[in-house]
Amino acid sequence: MLVWAILVGLSFPVVGLMSELPPLLLTALRFAIACAGLYPLARRSANFVPRRQSLLLYALMGACLAGFFAAMFWAAHHATALSMATLYVTVPLLAFLLGRGLRVEAQGWRLPAILALGAVGALGLAVAEGWQQGGELSFGLGEAVFFAGCLSSALYPVLSRWGLATGRLPESAAVRTFWSLGLGGVLVGALGLATEPLEHLANMTALDLALLVYLGLCSSALTFWLMQRATAALTPGVVTAYGYLVPFVSMLLLFIRSPQQIGWVWLPGSLTVLLAMVLLMRHERPSPRLG
Template sequence: MTSIANHSSWKSKIHLLMLVCATLVSTSFIVGKIIAATLDPAALTLVRFIIAALILLPIIARRHGVQTTRKALLRYGLISGSLVIFFWCMFLSLRYTSALNTSVLFTLVPGLSGMYAALIVKERLGRARLLALSIGLVGAIWVIFRGDLQELLSLSWNRGDSIFFAGCLAMGLYTPLVKMLHRGEPMEVMTFWVLVTGIVWLLPIGGFALTQVTWSGVPASTWAWVVYLAVFSTVVSFYITQFAIPIIGPTRTMAYSYLYP
């Protein structure tokens, strides 16, 4: 990985891949809305992680084996924990607040990642990068509110916003943790074990939700969309993100989330 990171040609390719990743992640919001009526969000997230892990399993077993250590599981569990806490908070917050409020709060995540990265992995935040983050923040909010300043000013803070903000604090840790806890293993290995430990974290909320699903009533089109989310919005996006972090850094990687709106 170190040799790859030293090639400037790889850095330009990574930025192109991150554009692809941002596109894939942004489509997950549209797809999630399509299938929300037939599958609970918590159940969807758990199923998505399970399918993604099963897709990677034969590849990992053939190339690397499925043996790991307790220390490695702890590393992967910390990374997936930041993601799952975000999902937990998101599901709970939407009982009390709107998707609009959560969209605005999510724009804080790249800045939070930058602060965490400066503290955890000593990533330098120069003036140019801070300016770029600020412009990205303003641009994302402008897109969310379609340039309507009055609508932005009419927002009010509520219990759901506090819950979701806690989730954003956890999500901000994701990219710095990948940078700090990566030990040179192939990124498909890290992606697989992050998914596996994520499944364990998700079971308390997703497991109960699964028992409430009437499986015979789930249409085939929903399963097709779930597979799409598992393959492209989970496996591919996780791999690209985790591959990019050691090369371009946690802050730049997370800054691509400004493109989601």
């Protein structure tokens, strides 16, 4: 999950290098490339072809991915970046609560306390970035839609863990990743075809295509595969808690590119996130591996 956080944090600068293209259709292509990269690995599994009950669960997981990306892209034009970053820190706590509902999270106070500490640190980093960029914190329709997307994002690892615990999903992380990304890509693509002009994809340059292949293989296939592997050994709350490191990685990249932006305003959030992650790795032991 540490590798996952680094890969996700590195993906944001890569996305910034791309031309302005239809985001939903671009995401569908990205998922298609990810599935193409995962197919040789997933096809080796004896459980590659899903059963009926597995297919329904894969469809729900794909809907979670489609819901999050659709909400994110729509909210990007109707909500401030600071508000979206602030709402996203709720994902680990939401995953923990949803996991408790499906009985894939253990009772206790320690993990919720660590998640809350990490949320405070990530919120501090979001506020620091918003303060430097002049962003404002608000809550309206755009923020409400993005919060619904955060719920979808939190539900994805919970459904995966529940599917493993009940025997509905196979042991192979590659198979789980392949089918959830595949069905999610179909749903995102259908939504994109209904709402975005297909001809705008013709503006894609060779650089855009190269970056899209990188994002599909490294930032989608590899990251979701790592998450699925971690879900078999860690609870959803712990898995999603590593998302607190993503803004920290992005902050380090910002400092590398623009050292003059280093200031004390980043320090409280950074230290709080690091403390939360140390506590998480020190006190949370992997649960018995499922599958």
